[in-house]
Amino acid sequence: xxxxxxxxxxxxxxxxxxxxxxxxxxxxxxxxxxxxxxxxxxxxxxxxxxxxxxxxxxxxxxxxxxxxxxxxxxxxxxxxxxxxxxxxxxxxxxxxxxxxxxxxxxxxxxxxxxxxxxxxxxxxxxxxxxxxxxxxxxxxxxxxxxxxxxxxxxxxxxxxxxxxxxxxxxxxxxxxxxxxxxxxxxxxxxxxxxxxxxxxxxxxxxxxxxxxxxxxxxxxxxxxxxxxxxxxxxxxxxxxxxxxxxxxxxxxxxxxx
Numbered sequence: 001x002x003x004x005x006x007x008x009x010x011x012x013x014x015x016x017x018x019x020x021x022x023x024x025x026x027x028x029x030x031x032x033x034x035x036x037x038x039x040x041x042x043x044x045x046x047x048x049x050x051x052x053x054x055x056x057x058x059x060x061x062x063x064x065x066x067x068x069x070x071x072x073x074x075x076x077x078x079x080x081x082x083x084x085x086x087x088x089x090x091x092x093x094x095x096x097x098x099x100x101x102x103x104x105x106x107x108x109x110x111x112x113x114x115x116x117x118x119x120x121x122x123x124x125x126x127x128x129x130x131x132x133x134x135x136x137x138x139x140x141x142x143x144x145x146x147x148x149x150x151x152x153x154x155x156x157x158x159x160x161x162x163x164x165x166x167x168x169x170x171x172x173x174x175x176x177x178x179x180x181x182x183x184x185x186x187x188x189x190x191x192x193x194x195x196x197x198x199x200x201x202x203x204x205x206x207x208x209x210x211x212x213x214x215x216x217x218x219x220x221x222x223x224x225x226x227x228x229x230x231x232x233x234x235x236x237x238x239x240x241x242x243x244x245x246x247x248x249x250x251x252x253x254x255x256x257x
Contacts, residue, residue: 010238014227021223022216025197029215032201033208052199059192063225066185070232077176077235078242084169085246088114091162092253097155102145106159107253109138114251117170118244121177121236132170135163181233189229193222 088110095106113134120132142156200215235242 025219080173085250088250
């Protein structure tokens with residue numbers, strides 16, 4: 001799936017997915033209408049309507065809850081990226097208070113850290129385990145310098161505080177990136193979609209074309225919701241990915257992204 005998200009626009013994948021779902025639904029509906037009799041169900045349509053309404057309510061609540069939860073995770077990831085990039089920018093300003101050689105060391109490490117994060121999370125995101133030791137190495141170098149030059153201890157401590165904040169935000173960001181919808185939830189949502197579509201077969205319309213139209217609309221809406229959930233569950237892939245612009249801006253020290 002990562003390959004598809006990297007090489008195809010999400011609107012293209014969405015159209016293909018929805019088309020396949022609708023086509024499969026229409027084929028099954030044709031088989032159902034031509035080979036099965038639902039005369040008995042017509043006599044108990046009121047009971048079926050109540051059951052269908054209950055199932056629809058339960059399924060819609062579950063689907064809405066999952067989409068909202070994933071969307072909040074998506075937004076929190078974006079917030080963490082912006083805050084982490086802001087801390088990197090702060091380090092660039094604080095480095096100006098240090099001697100030229102040490103200041104350049106901090107600036108080089110800030111740039112290297114940001115570029116490596118972009119490479120790990122956006123460019124090479126097939127790998128689920130990424131390591132970025134740059135801030136740890138910078139802290140070690142600053143501790144050595146701080147012990148030699150006591151006049152710069154206060155400035156170095158400020159930068160060390162920035163490193164602490166960046167490390168904490170990075171752990172939070174990685175947690176959001178790797179927090180996916182559990183497999184069991186996917187199973188429930190997919191099975192629930194099948195149940196919803198199957199129930200639409202039972203409410204036969206007198207006009208076959210109308211029945212096909214209503215069922216295709218229901219199937220299309222369910223398919224789009226499932227694809228939306230899938231896209232939000234992969235926040236660093238595809239055209240809907242969270243932008244790496246804050247990191248790129250922090251790396252170059254340029255203007256607002």
